[in-house]
Amino acid sequence: MFLEKLSERxxxxxxxxxxxxxxxxxxxxxxxxxxxxxYCREMSMDEHKIYDEVTVDEAAxxxxxxxxxxxxxxxxxxxxxxxxxxEKDKEEKxxxxxxxxxxxxxxxxxxxxxxxxxxxxxxxxxxxKHIKEKx
Numbered sequence: 001m002f003l004e005k006l007s008e009r010x011x012x013x014x015x016x017x018x019x020x021x022x023x024x025x026x027x028x029x030x031x032x033x034x035x036x037x038x039y040c041r042e043m044s045m046d047e048h049k050i051y052d053e054v055t056v057d058e059a060a061x062x063x064x065x066x067x068x069x070x071x072x073x074x075x076x077x078x079x080x081x082x083x084x085x086x087e088k089d090k091e092e093k094x095x096x097x098x099x100x101x102x103x104x105x106x107x108x109x110x111x112x113x114x115x116x117x118x119x120x121x122x123x124x125x126x127x128x129k130h131i132k133e134k135x
Contacts, residue, residue, distance in 0.1 A: 002073045003043045010066060011043045013059045014074050017099065020056055021078045024095035035084040039077070060102035068105075072113060075100045079117040 006014060018039060022032040040047035054062070063071055075096060082092040100110045 001042075001077070003039060003077060005073060006043070006070055009062070010070055010074075011045055013054060013062055014043075014077070015039065015045070016054050017056065017059050017074065017078060018081055020059075021081055021092055021095055021099075022084075025089045025091040029084070031084045032081060035081050056099065057102070060099060063103040066103075071100075071103050071105055072109070074103075075105060075110070076113050076117060079114065080120075083121065 003011065003014065015036065018036050019028075022028045022036065037047050063074065078096045078099070079093075082089060082096060097110060100113075101107075105113075
């Protein structure tokens with residue numbers, strides 16, 4: 001939703017982290033692949049470019065220098081990716097929480113972002129339900 005605000009390098013690092021998040025449970029679902037393709041389109045990036053240029057620790061070190069706004073955007077988008085397949089995978093969620101800590105997001109801020117993402121998902125669910133009722 002806000003990925004266009006990232007610098008080119010932040011976008012590349014984000015895509016590395018998105019792939020790492022999707023792989024955190026040992027498998028990348030088709031829905032997660034589609035979400036990553038959507039991220040590429042949103043950021044006007046070539047979805048066929050090979051990423052995995054930096055390790056998670058290198059990405060975290062780089063993002064520590066980014067603004068808190070950028071770090072929050074990245075964590076929110078990765079939280080959304082965690083539920084792209086309709087399930088909330090424990091390994092993926094732990095990966096994102098650990099990453100948030102590594103890039104300097106406080107537990108308090110992480111919990112606020114998590115609540116916001118949950119509210120977002122509930123709103124989407126309610127909208128879909130409402131649309132179905134109208135049909």
